[in-house]
Amino acid sequence: xxxxxxxxxxxxxxxxxxxxxxxxxxxxxxxxxxxxxxxxxxxxxxxxxxxxxxxxxxxxxxxxxxxxxxxxxxxxxxxxxxxxxxxxxxxxxxxxxxxxxxxxxxxxxxxxxxxxxxxxxxxxxxxxxxxxxxxxxxxxxxxxxxxxxxxxxxxxxxxxxxxxxxxxxxxxxxxxxxxxxxxxxxxxxxxxxxxxxxxxxxxxxxxxxxxxxxxxxxxxxxxxxxxxxxxxxxxxxxxxxxxxxxxxxxxxxxxxxxxxxxxxxxxxxxxxxxxxxxxxxxxxxxxxxxxxxxxxxxxxxxxxxxxxx
Numbered sequence: 001x002x003x004x005x006x007x008x009x010x011x012x013x014x015x016x017x018x019x020x021x022x023x024x025x026x027x028x029x030x031x032x033x034x035x036x037x038x039x040x041x042x043x044x045x046x047x048x049x050x051x052x053x054x055x056x057x058x059x060x061x062x063x064x065x066x067x068x069x070x071x072x073x074x075x076x077x078x079x080x081x082x083x084x085x086x087x088x089x090x091x092x093x094x095x096x097x098x099x100x101x102x103x104x105x106x107x108x109x110x111x112x113x114x115x116x117x118x119x120x121x122x123x124x125x126x127x128x129x130x131x132x133x134x135x136x137x138x139x140x141x142x143x144x145x146x147x148x149x150x151x152x153x154x155x156x157x158x159x160x161x162x163x164x165x166x167x168x169x170x171x172x173x174x175x176x177x178x179x180x181x182x183x184x185x186x187x188x189x190x191x192x193x194x195x196x197x198x199x200x201x202x203x204x205x206x207x208x209x210x211x212x213x214x215x216x217x218x219x220x221x222x223x224x225x226x227x228x229x230x231x232x233x234x235x236x237x238x239x240x241x242x243x244x245x246x247x248x249x250x251x252x253x254x255x256x257x258x259x260x261x262x263x264x265x266x267x268x269x270x271x272x273x274x275x276x277x278x279x280x281x282x283x284x285x286x287x288x289x290x291x292x293x294x295x296x297x298x299x300x301x302x303x304x305x306x307x308x309x
Contacts, residue, residue: 001177001199002030003093009061009075012042015092016085021067022075028061031089031177035237035255036200036219042089044082083165083172090177090199097123097141110147122158128184140196146184152212155192157182161218161236163198174198176218183207183224189214195236205242217254229266241276263288 010024029040034050034057037043043059045051054062061075063082070076079085103109103121110129115121120138127133128147137151140158151157157180164171178197182188182204189212196202197219204210205224214228217236222228224242232246235254240246244258247266258264259276269283281288 001032001090001094003028006040009077012061012089013077016077016079016088018085019078020076021070021078022061026061026075030199031086031093032059032199033219034059036197042077042086044079044086046082083174087173087175090175094177099123104141116153134190140180142179143182143196144179144201145182146186146206148185149182149187151182151188152190152192154190155188155194157194158196159193161195161198163218163236178202178219180204186210189230192216211248223260244276 007028008024009020009022009026009028012028013020027040028042032041032043034043034054037057037059039058039060041059042061042063043054043057044063045054046065051068055071060073061077063077063079063085065079065082067078099122104123104125106123107121107125109127112129113127113131115133116135118136119133122139122141124141125139125143127145130147131145131149133151134153136154138156143157160176161174163174176196176198178200180194180196181201183206185207186204187209189210191212192210192214194202194216195218200219202216202219203221205222207224208222208226210228211230213231215233217234219236220234220238222240226240226243227245229246229248231248232250235252237255238252239257241258241260243261246264249267250264250270252270256270257273258270259274261276262274263279264270265279265281265288268281268285271284274280274285279288280286282291
């Protein structure tokens with residue numbers, strides 16, 4: 001999530017009421033999670049296991065719960081609870097603004113786009129030309145939709161990320177400040193849910209087609225010309241490269257990559273990253289030919305054992 005205007009290290013420290021290490025005028029351009037940080041971003045870290053990863057990331061300001069040596073060219077914000085203070089920054093720079101109308105006055109809707117009854121379109125949404133948005137679709141704030149997109153009834157774009165910190169008092173929610181981006185020529189079926197990014201964008205690439213009842217988690221990136229069948233559940237922070245086919249009732253772990261041109265057969269559990277250009281099946285996942293051989297061998301073994309009893 002980028003700020004509308006550059007901020008300073010001391011200015012951010014004042015917002016959070018924390019100490020800092022570095023030049024008080026050190027420039028800060030936004031906040032982001034570790035997997036999408038860029039120069040100028042703040043990243044937060046609250047566990048020693050991940051200190052090195054955060055300190056050596058592209059982020060140039062680290063919101064951290066211990067005073068450590070500051071890498072050259074970077075700055076630190078010292079917080080007793082970085083998770084809490086990351087939420088404070090999201091709320092400060094991207095506050096929730098309630099809407100009292102079905103289509104926000106700040107929404108931009110392109111020529112020849114059709115909006116059916118009972119559609120909700122939030123603040124600062126951008127929708128391109130020649131789209132069809134069917135009844136009861138909800139498009140949350142800041143979503144970006146390209147040209148020639150069809151979205152069927154009851155689909156929700158931009159719900160919050162499923163991201164919580166377990167505390168003694170209960171689960172503490174990481175507030176989502178990202179968005180959903182739908183590129184040109186995408187079709188999205190009925191009753192789909194596509195969560196917005198925590199700080200970046202959940203993206204559906206050009207020409208991809210998504211069936212009914214598909215869930216896409218936060219910050220996931222789906223490439224161009226993919227086919228995703230009904231009841232598939234894609235976790236957060238997944239990368240699906242171009243021209244991937246995913247059949248029905250597939251589920252994935254978070255943080256994995258599915259390579260270009262891969263085919264994931266129905267009811268597969270994608271528990272790890274897989275290379276492109278191959279067909280996969282089963283849980284745990286393996287190449288479909290190998291999995292089918294395994295199943296045939298098990299069947300043969302059981303038959304032989306039964307015959308010897």
